Amino acid sequence: MKKVLAIMVFAVLFSCKEGDKARKPIKQVTVEEGELTAMQQNLSKYVPFKLTSDVSVLSENERKMLPILIKAAHKMNELFWYESYGNKAELLKGISDEDTKKYVKINYGPWDRLNGNTSFVEGIGAKPLGANYYPADMTKEEFDAFTDESKSSLYTFVRRNEDGSLKTIPYKVQFEAQVKEVSALLLEASKLAEDAGLKKYLELRSQAFLTDDYQPSDFAWMEMKTNRLDVVIGPIETYEDQLFGNKAAHEGYVLIKDMEWSKKLEKFAQFLPELQVGLPVDEKYKQEKPGTDSELNAYDVVYYAGDCNSGSKTIAINLPNDEEVQLKNGSRRLQLKNAMRAKFDKILIPITGKLIEEGQRKHVTFDAFFANTMFHEVAHGLGIKKTINGKGMVRASLKELASALEEGKADILGLYMVQQLHKKGEIEGDMKDYMTTFMAGIFRSVRFGASSAHGKANMIRFNFFKEKGAFSKNEDGTYKVNYDKMEVAMKDLSSVILTLQGNGDYDGVLKLVQEKGIIPADLQADLDKLSEQNIPVDVIFEQGVKALGL
Structure with a gap:
């Protein structure tokens, strides 16, 4: 085009x-x-894509629920705008x-x-x-001296009193009018829900918006098994807060489960405990046991709003983020199949044609892209959530650096999982497909830039792989994957990241980001070529009730 x-x-x-x-x-x-x-x-930089799904599989009540859920999710745009700007x-x-x-x-x-x-x-x-979570003139030292126990809450803004001192404002107060509207919409949708699990979740999520207590609804969301419709809504990820990584940003997804694909994915969650034991790191960093109730499901996403709709778009979800819920019940991994296909066809394949050695291009496949993305989300459940040396939870100890390192962990452990399951015969295909597609995926994701946790994680991995010889560059400017060396690099990087997380080593992570979280000049030149060839960086959606034909 x-x-x-x-x-x-x-x-x-x-x-x-x-x-x-x-x-x-x-x-x-x-x-x-x-x-x-x-x-x-x-x-x-963005290529348009229409979000659709086969709504004929829905019941009459489910078709009535969709516009209500979309309206509730749409409200997240307004809240995220305030948080971002x-x-x-x-x-x-x-x-x-x-x-x-x-x-x-x-x-x-x-x-x-x-x-x-x-x-x-x-x-x-x-x-x-x-972003807009704190006063723009607030220093870290001033925040550290602030004694309000809710200052680091996921669900508070930090503002100034008239005398210039700091105070906190809960989300439920700052957004009082908006959360009442969202709460009412979710309650309205719950009355149409025919699935008992979905009904309970919508009722509890409705209350959560009014109380800022999201854990009960997170547990209810984990308990849902048979629902076809789903909505992920509320203050969830902390990427937007790059000062401390404390504050959650509002977002919303409206989803239709692909029951057939989800059935195919059921078996993989059972391998989590076994894979945890085999992680390539010292024993003390893998003593936690991942929840055994984790689920893998495939969805068509029909609406994005707020944080997840800003800049680069999410194509898979691993939630909830609450460590207590994860340790008890695991987490759910949602593969957004239609959005994934959009990025593969419109972005990854064109990148492959420019930067991957001709003889290896056949190894870049959608099945491998889907698996790598899926196991990225599964891998969030592996490793360690609590430091081994009394520094508390990993996310809190690593502050604003936690998100980038966690995304890097999920990427590299996702490939480790693919490798291990492939050895067991649980995954079909050529392992070269997964590794080559993984390499091509680095070029796709590093274009998200340093402001993105995913982009930063890919920069670190590119530079680490380069040092380990996991790939080489040909005279024609294309890249060749060195499969044996990539396997070694994968294990080495996994150990580095898991150790940093387990130690809650903020200074160590900062050093890693400063040294390797950069785009070297030769890579930047290659990325510039992609832009010159009109290869988009990401997608933008035509979405909503009209796009679905409702």
Whole structure:
């Protein structure tokens, strides 16, 4: 598709109705025919994709529930906008250029999530590391001296009193009107639910929005087994808080389970305890026992909102994040099959054609991509959640660095799981498929940039693999996977990450990120080639009730 066509599609998907009186004038650029402005080039990083599913498999009540759940999920956009930036309407009001407005909406703010959160709106500086969760002028030392016991809660904002001192505001107070609306919608949907587990979850999640106590509904979500419809909604991931990694961001997914595919995936969760025992790390770092109630399911996702819809899009989910729930009940891994297919066809295959050695391109397959992504999510349940030296939970001890290291762990242990299950005969196909697809996936994910935990994790892995000789670069600029050396590198990196987590070694992780969480010049040149070839970085969705034909 030529760029001009892509921009025309974006114009349809993201028409703006906000006022266009500028707070500060945006420099107007004269564009020669066939050329794109800088903002149009930014928009072309995303390729449109329509989220659909076969709604004929749903019951009458389930079809009635879908619009209600979508409306509840849509509300997460408003809450995440506040968490990410602040006043959306005021920001858009000050921008006259329509393409800039579209890009602001994609990013939920004026900072480019695919380019290290750099500002692309005139007059707006760097993004605060703590987004809008803390006062922009607050120092870490000031926060450390603040004695409020709820300051590190997942569900509070930190603000200033009139005298300049710090205070906390619970989400349920800050978003009082919005959470009441969401709570009512979830309760309305629960009355239509025919599945007892889904009904209980919706009722408890409805209450959670009013109380900021999400654990009971997390347990209920884990107990659901036979539901076809699902909704993941609330303040969940902590990626947006890059100051401390404390604050949860609002997001929503509306999902339709693929019952046939999910049935095929059931057997893999049973191997978690065995795989934990075999992890390539010292015994003291694998003493925890993963929950045995973990589930693997495949879904069509029909709606994204909030955090998960900003910048690079999630294609698989591992939840809940609550360590107590995970240790007791494990977690659920949701494979978003239709979104996964979009990224494979529209992004990974074109990347493969440019950067993977011709003779190895046949080893990049959707089945391997699906498995690598699936076992990434499963691998979140492996390893260690609590430090071995009294520093508390890993997530708390590693602070803002926890997310990037955890994503790196899930990536590398996911490949380890594939290898082990392949040896046992539980996974079919050529192991070269999984390893080559894994390598191609690094090029895809590293393009998300340093502001993304997933992007940073891939930078670390690329540089680690390079040092270990897991791949080599040919004279024609393509990469060749050295399979034996990749296997060694996989085990070595697994040990490094699990040890850092188990020790709660903040300084060690910081050193790893500073040394290896960077894009070397030769890799950047290769990534630039992908952009020059018009290969998109990620997808943007046409979604909702109309897209589903309801």
